[in-house]
Amino acid sequence: MIAGTVSTQLTRLLRTTALQAGVAPEELAHLPGLTPELLGDDLMRVPVETAFRIWELISARTGRGSGLRVAAGANIGSLHVWDYLFTSGATLGAGIQAAFDFHAAITDPAVGVEVIDTGRLLTIRYTGIDPDYIVASTEEFVLSLLLRRIREATGRPLVPVQVTFGHQADGRYQHLIDAFDTGRIDFGAQHTELTFLDAGSLPTGADPHLGRIIRQHAELTIAAAKTAPGWHDKLRAAMTDALIRDQLSLDVVAHRLAMSPRTLQRRLGEQATSWRAEVEAVRHAHATALLRDTGLPIQSVAARLGYTDARALRRAFHRWTGRSPDAFRRAIATTADA
Template sequence: MIGTIPTRTAGIIRATALRLGVAPAELAAIPGLDPALLGDDLLRVPTESVWRVWELIDAIAGPGSGLCATAQADRGGLRVWDYLFSSGATLAESVRTAFEFRAVVTDPAVGWEVVEDGGLLTLRAQRFEPERVLAPIEEYAMSSVLRRMREATRSHLVPVRVAFGNQAGDRHGQLVDEFGTSRIDFGAPRSELTFLDAGALPTGTDPQLGQILQHYTRLFLASSRPAPGWRDTLRATIARALAENNLTLTAVAEQLSLNSRTLQRRLAEQGTGWREEIEAVRYEQAVNLLQTTDLPVQSVAVRLGYSDARALRRAFGRWTGQTPDAFRRDAAPARENDATRVTPA
């Protein structure tokens, strides 16, 4: 999962970008941010894609731009991670658990540690993001953690020190109200939140419920998977347009929230073209239909948008060097073996 971020977090950041005025077309050009994919909480998108959205957000909002995303992520907005902050008997224990399962909200390459020294509780994060997006991401991450600590303890916790790794001291004014203190440093080796006499604060949790939350989180992470790449999304859109008998460059571009020219440019950047992608989808579907159905070749041709069976035969010959009928005959023994194979007990 390293190098990826959950769609739940990516969706919050994308929604922030739209609310601040980032053009939908700019977001549509970023891999992994298809709105249709962001509704699946088990998918994970490339971290670099989310960094690009942060760049767009910061360019528009400037100082305090990370706090705009924090405002989008109310309690419950980050699903189970929000409730892990009250999964232990004390705040320190709960925060350790939340950071252990940080992969449910961020790239697991981002490391956090919890340090208790006498009455001091310090939450420390390593610098992971590139400098160009460090400032807004630090604002978002640290303010989100603070808000959840306050919710877990039902108290207005105020850190005795806040440290940021970025050098953007011009953001100081926007951060004082959020963190409740003017003791905010910039250019620190690591991002830090330090509290006095906070680690032992109770969170009012039921220990058994905390164990259930942790078990659920492990299952959730085990079920997570990478989101389809841009080309996978493109081919799925082409397949859908083909099934709807609406396979045109303009129609597919609209489904991807692009215009035709932008789509063609993206194809060229990927080293492919419109016709090549249509051929790839038709080949995949032709193989599937010939292997798994008894449809006549003429019917297969119609489903793939060809005028007749001869057009399909010519295309299939280019793809495989065989006719559709020969390919189906060769595939038949394998189908029969699969159907009759018995799995040993």
């Protein structure tokens, strides 16, 4: 499942822009999905929360026009196969439709896109964007990137007849007039849109056979995508490792996550959980694995979970599952013999 994620290509573009804008590496280090190993995998997907946190950092550093700045760094190919979908159809309208049929290759599939071609007017409309994540820079980015790809696909300096944003105008917007080559820009609209006149039938010079290959590759890319572990996954992994090493404590786990204990407590609160609840969850999961996969005596299992004796484990396991560790093992044995 790739819902709630974006591609590593888009994430790399955002990260590079953030660093160029003066965002300190340590401000990015704790965000899920930004390790070199994950970012180097073109099939990996990064949580959308990470992308929008980077957007916030870029906007805070650069202010007005930050979305245009990100789009300026998106050279053809930087967004992988998605960039080439615009020329996978014989006409511009067909190419745009292909790009947004497979827009999940680059962004969250929850973002909806409609391509409306009336014969005279060609409108690309973004819908379904989570209002919690809408910032002016993201809207500026998607429309300016779209204009750039359309111009590259046709080889013409096309100018939109209408540019529409969902966010409200923040003072002067001459930078947008310059970027889109038009003053016909509206704000506070229901949808984010870009409209062209007599553009849908423009040729792209596409090779039909190559176009099919590009579309097939985009489909395979989406099907093979892998989701990067989120912050909560990293927390559980760090806690489980600390438990196995008999080092499970708030200080130790916070250090492994490169944050202070107070910050870890705050992050847990933001996730509507607590250190105690997470310890219980990790002990439960590890207890289940040890009881299922090993023949260790109950006393030994208890010791590996940090309990003083088997009675403490029995009380905890009954609280978690409603039965004893011995009953759990007997049920597993019965199932295996059936």
